[in-house]
Amino acid sequence: MISIGELARRTATKIPTIRYYEQAGLVPAADRTEGNQRRYGREAVQRLQFVRHCRELGFSLDDIREMILLDADPDLPCSAIHGIAESQLAAVRARISRLKSLERELTRILALPHDASSGQCAVITNLV
Amino acid sequence: MISIGELARRTATKIPTIRYYEQAGLVPAADRTEGNQRRYGREAVQRLQFVRHCRELGFSLDDIREMILLDADPDLPCSAIHGIAESQLAAVRARISRLKSLERELTRILALPHDASSGQCAVITNLV
DNA sequence: CCTTGAACCTCTAGTGGCTAGAGGTTCTAT
């Protein structure tokens, strides 16, 4: 049984974030000591790692909640989880292509020669 | 002189967003009719378009405020504006490369064969 | 000139995903 501080260290998560996840139902409510402090077991570390990894991959808390629910039901469709992951992949790809066009435009604007005569910044005039 | 609704239409911006920008100092406070309704001129359309375009490019409201200030000062360094744009470009590139690695991982996980025997979803087990 | 109803006004509160701080309690090591 470890404290919240230790759990935070092991999962590279800030303490308030852990409490927030508990309150949001992404992590089960921890056992408590007599003095009301949280104590965590092995499973808690795994679950939190799962949540963190999903977050890194860009899943929303809602997505993660849904995956946990689906996973908890052993009879239930892996295909549903697949679906979530697939739509996440699509979203990631969409974001990439959007960012790439931003990159192109910013690069173009920054490459423009500085027009000292007009006194106007090329970056500004090209952004309007 | 056009109404806020017309301005919203012309710039593809929601009305509350325009009021929010005004309150946030990104757009000058509009003239008012006797009945206290906002009326906008030609410049307002341009300014709002500039703000919207910057937002599309991912600049923060703070960045935009700063660019507007810098632009308003004619003696002042275009180089400062350049700097903002450059750091924005760097941020965009960082986001792209992060998203690409997410894309790779999601693709990998989704390509895994479905293990019907274990009853466990490959997506879940690979996310832990 | 009067009425209708679309468009406007302000103000408050909610979104997501945390993060920070105040003010107080408990644990642990000496």
Added chain:
DNA sequence: ATAGAACCTCTAGCCACTAGAGGTTCAAGG
């Protein structure tokens, strides 16, 4: 026994909007 590190709850703040309540004003048609 005591110091101080770590914990507790609760509230409020961050960004960039968005939604809704409840009330006012505008513009067009009769």
